[in-house]
Amino acid sequence: MRWENLTVESGGNPSGNPANPALFGADAVTTRTFDTPEFRGITFHEIRARSIVNRVPGASRMPFEWTVNPYRGCSHACVYCFARKTHSYLDLDTGLGFDSQIVVKVNAPELLRRQLGSRRWLGEHIAMGTNVDCYQRAEGRYQLMPGIIAALRDHANPFSILTKGTLILRDLDLLKQAAAVTEVGISVSVGFTDLDLWRTVEPGTPAPERRLDVVRALSGHGIDCGVLMAPVIPFLGDDPSQLRATVRAIAASGATSVTPLVLHLRPGAREWFMSWLAHHHPHLVRRYERLYAEGSYAPKWYQRRITRQVHELAEEYGIGPTRAGMPRRVPVPEPVAPGPTQLTLL
Numbered sequence: 001m002r003w004e005n006l007t008v009e010s011g012g013n014p015s016g017n018p019a020n021p022a023l024f025g026a027d028a029v030t031t032r033t034f035d036t037p038e039f040r041g042i043t044f045h046e047i048r049a050r051s052i053v054n055r056v057p058g059a060s061r062m063p064f065e066w067t068v069n070p071y072r073g074c075s076h077a078c079v080y081c082f083a084r085k086t087h088s089y090l091d092l093d094t095g096l097g098f099d100s101q102i103v104v105k106v107n108a109p110e111l112l113r114r115q116l117g118s119r120r121w122l123g124e125h126i127a128m129g130t131n132v133d134c135y136q137r138a139e140g141r142y143q144l145m146p147g148i149i150a151a152l153r154d155h156a157n158p159f160s161i162l163t164k165g166t167l168i169l170r171d172l173d174l175l176k177q178a179a180a181v182t183e184v185g186i187s188v189s190v191g192f193t194d195l196d197l198w199r200t201v202e203p204g205t206p207a208p209e210r211r212l213d214v215v216r217a218l219s220g221h222g223i224d225c226g227v228l229m230a231p232v233i234p235f236l237g238d239d240p241s242q243l244r245a246t247v248r249a250i251a252a253s254g255a256t257s258v259t260p261l262v263l264h265l266r267p268g269a270r271e272w273f274m275s276w277l278a279h280h281h282p283h284l285v286r287r288y289e290r291l292y293a294e295g296s297y298a299p300k301w302y303q304r305r306i307t308r309q310v311h312e313l314a315e316e317y318g319i320g321p322t323r324a325g326m327p328r329r330v331p332v333p334e335p336v337a338p339g340p341t342q343l344t345l346l
C-alpha cells in the first residue's frame, strides 16, 4: 500500500535530507527535524493524506470497525510494538526507524471534518490510538488531536482513544464537550508498574504512575477511563506480586475497568523484541522461543491464567464493571492482512 492513502504536497524540504529519497521525493513530503531535546534524533515527514477514516482489516475480530490515525511510527518506542511492521510498508526501518521516523498527516483534522460531513458516512464509532499513539510526543508540536476531537464533537460522532500519553489531559475540555453530546471511551495502557522494566521496554513513554495520573484526572472530571493492562510480559512482568501491584495501582487511580492482554509477538515486533531480550535478559531467550513456538501468541493456557489472575485481583480491589460500549476484554487480535490499522499494544 505504501503511500496510496496519501497525497502529494509540493513544497520545500527544510532539512534537505529526506530519509528515503526513492520514497520521500522532495516534492512528496516536507521533512523536518527540530533541534530541541524533546525531538532530537527524530525526523518528521509531513504529508497530506487523501483519506483519514480507515476501515479495519478483519474488523469482525475487533471491537471497532473504523479508525483514525494521524501519525505513523511512534517515539514512545515500545520494544514490543507490533505496529513496527507497518513501517516496512513505507520502506522504513521497523526498529529504530519506527521510533524516530514519524509520518505526520498534517491535514488530518480538516480531512476528518470533511469525511464526517459526507452523506455516505453513517456516524459509526471511530477508534483512535489503535495503530500508533495519537498522543505521542509529536502531538505536542503538531496539535492535530484538538481539531480531530472538535470535528467528532461537532458531528456528535462516538469515538474512543487508547493512549499511553499524558498529553491527552491538554484536551480535557474538548473531551468533556464531546462526552456531553456523544459516547466517548478513553482507555490508558499500563501493562505493569515495575520501573526497571518500564525504563528498558517502553523507553519513550511517560512512567506508569504518570499514566495512572491521567486516569485519576479524567475520572475526577467525570470522564470514565478504563485501563488496558497491556502487555503482560511473560517472565518479566507476570509474577503474582507484580500483577497484584499493577492491579492495585490501577484500582487506586479510579479506573472503571481493567483489561489484561498478554504480550504477542508478530513478525516485525518479534525480531526487535527478541534482540532486546537477548541483550537485556539472555537467559530468557530459550523460554520465549518455547512459549511462542506456535506463532505470535502465547499459549491459550497461559493467556487464560493471566486473565483469571487479573480478574480475581480486579474483583478484590473493587474495580468496577466495564461501562456500556467498551468491551470488558479486548479480543486478542488474530493475524490480519498487512495494513496500517492493526491493533497495537498501546
Ligand code: SF4
Pocket: 074, 075, 076, 077, 078, 080, 081, 082, 083, 131, 132, 133, 136, 164, 205, 344, 345, 346
Ligand atoms: S505500543 Fe503504542 S505507545 Fe508503544 S510504540 Fe507502539 S504505538 Fe507507541
